[in-house]
Amino acid sequence: MKFGGTSIGSAREILRVVDLVKKEPQKKVVVVSAMSGVTDKLNSIANRIANLPSTVVEKEVEKFHSEILAFHSSTVRDVIPNNPRLQDETLNGITELADKLKITLLGVGYLEDLSSKSLDYILSLGERFSVRIVSGALRSNGVNSLHLTGYEAGIITDSCFGCARPLHSKIKDAIPDKLKPLIDSGKTPVVTGYIAADEKGRITTLGRGGSDFTASLLGRYLGASEVQIWTDVDGILTTDPKIIPNAKLISRISYVEAMDLAYFGAKVIHSKMIEPAMVADIPVRIKNTFNPGCGGTLIVSKQEKSDSIVKAVTIAKNVAILNLKGVGMAETPNIAGKVFTLLGDHNINIIMISGSSESNLSFVIKRDNINRAIEVLNSRFTGNGIRDIELVEDVCIITVVGVGMHGTKGIAAKIFETVAEADVNIIMIAQGSSEVNISFMVPENDGEKTLKALHRKFIECG
Ligand code: ASP
Numbered sequence: 001m002k003f004g005g006t007s008i009g010s011a012r013e014i015l016r017v018v019d020l021v022k023k024e025p026q027k028k029v030v031v032v033s034a035m036s037g038v039t040d041k042l043n044s045i046a047n048r049i050a051n052l053p054s055t056v057v058e059k060e061v062e063k064f065h066s067e068i069l070a071f072h073s074s075t076v077r078d079v080i081p082n083n084p085r086l087q088d089e090t091l092n093g094i095t096e097l098a099d100k101l102k103i104t105l106l107g108v109g110y111l112e113d114l115s116s117k118s119l120d121y122i123l124s125l126g127e128r129f130s131v132r133i134v135s136g137a138l139r140s141n142g143v144n145s146l147h148l149t150g151y152e153a154g155i156i157t158d159s160c161f162g163c164a165r166p167l168h169s170k171i172k173d174a175i176p177d178k179l180k181p182l183i184d185s186g187k188t189p190v191v192t193g194y195i196a197a198d199e200k201g202r203i204t205t206l207g208r209g210g211s212d213f214t215a216s217l218l219g220r221y222l223g224a225s226e227v228q229i230w231t232d233v234d235g236i237l238t239t240d241p242k243i244i245p246n247a248k249l250i251s252r253i254s255y256v257e258a259m260d261l262a263y264f265g266a267k268v269i270h271s272k273m274i275e276p277a278m279v280a281d282i283p284v285r286i287k288n289t290f291n292p293g294c295g296g297t298l299i300v301s302k303q304e305k306s307d308s309i310v311k312a313v314t315i316a317k318n319v320a321i322l323n324l325k326g327v328g329m330a331e332t333p334n335i336a337g338k339v340f341t342l343l344g345d346h347n348i349n350i351i352m353i354s355g356s357s358e359s360n361l362s363f364v365i366k367r368d369n370i371n372r373a374i375e376v377l378n379s380r381f382t383g384n385g386i387r388d389i390e391l392v393e394d395v396c397i398i399t400v401v402g403v404g405m406h407g408t409k410g411i412a413a414k415i416f417e418t419v420a421e422a423d424v425n426i427i428m429i430a431q432g433s434s435e436v437n438i439s440f441m442v443p444e445n446d447g448e449k450t451l452k453a454l455h456r457k458f459i460e461c462g
Pocket residue numbers: 004005033034039040126193194207208209210211212
């Protein structure tokens with residue numbers, strides 16, 4: 001059972017979570033994120049403190065330290081009101097962690113140096129606070145619980161700080177070795193989502209939003225019967241309800257569809273979390289902490305083609321197209337391979353690729369990565385195959401997802417006809433997209449209009 005940040009946003013929510021955990025009759029492991037907003041706060045103080053003059057560092061760290069300590073301590077008092085010993089024990093744990101945070105922030109401030117390793121250490125505090133509080137709340141309500149870090153639960157990763165990858169050959173035994181004896185003896189472990197450690201025991205993080213991934217890794221290697229993601233919405237919807245209020249809940253969806261939806265903009269689950277569950281064929285159930293009566297969305301392997309051909313449409317903003325041009329590209333062997341390797345080495349993720357001709361290569365990246373991408377491409381390829389790098393910024397990705405599209409004739413034509421009827425120009429289409437999605441780029445200003453037209457045609461009327 002994984003609970004996100006808003007599900008444990010304050011004492012009231014945490015007590016709701018205690019109820020839900022108590023109601024689940026099966027043996028279980030609980031995974032939690034940091035309390036709502038805490039990871040963002042840690043991230044911004046760390047970045048700010050690294051750039052402040054050393055004269056104000058102490059004062060700023062002091063202020064942050066007392067705020068974060070007060071916030072978590074008052075939550076402890078509220079969730080463990082009647083057990084002074086347990087309350088004290090939990091408060092001591094919180095105070096110790098807050099002290100570690102303070103020392104680390106002072107170091108970052110004085111040295112004006114925030115490495116990705118230091119940042120991971122700082123970001124890890126959010127979950128290390130929250131597991132103590134949730135586990136304490138469970139104990140004070142009669143549940144035999146204990147708290148663990150992801151590493152203590154067996155998640156060992158490489159040393160890529162900020163986006164660490166699990167070492168499957170190690171964790172496949174480590175996770176059951178650490179957790180099974182606890183579960184079998186009737187305990188309910190509460191594990192930090194998002195954070196792990198490398199082989200040297202140095203704290204790593206799995207990438208923002210990574211708690212879902214923690215849950216599915218644990219589920220996979222424990223042979224769980226189900227992975228439950230408890231969040232603040234009913235489940236996966238047919239589109240973004242902020243743009244289209246009559247978006248509908250999808251009650252059942254396949255792993256591949258859910259993965260594409262998460263990848264292309266549905267924010268309910270982390271796209272990386274599907275694979276471990278899929279490999280082990282473990283159903284993933286998305287449930288609303290604030291509306292537990294709702295059935296939610298069940299993600300399973302069976303692809304249901306029967307109902308509608310199109311299951312959902314998404315929009316992804318904050319992206320940009322880079323067009324690499326130059327006849328020299330046709331003459332340079334494996335230029336695409338070299339370009340993508342170079343970008344990969346700089347941690348720049350390619351979201352979509354469209355290679356239209358030998359002298360032209362287009363791909364989509366996040367807007368945050370534009371400057372870095374252009375810089376590394378220029379340093380390697382200027383006058384060396386690539387003549388010009390063109391940047392197209394005001395765009396967004398529209399993705400249409402549904403297994404029914406695979407093998408259904410004329411569906412792409414219908415999609416593009418609908419877009420044309422909405423008077424929207426398609427800038428780029430993904431080549432070789434997965435069998436269950438069609439993705440294309442439109443001007444950012446036309447994004448919502450396109451989404452509405454497709455939702456109306458294929459879901460509301462489909
Ligand atoms: N607390 C982390 C974050 O905000 C991980 C998570 O929420 O899943 O990114």
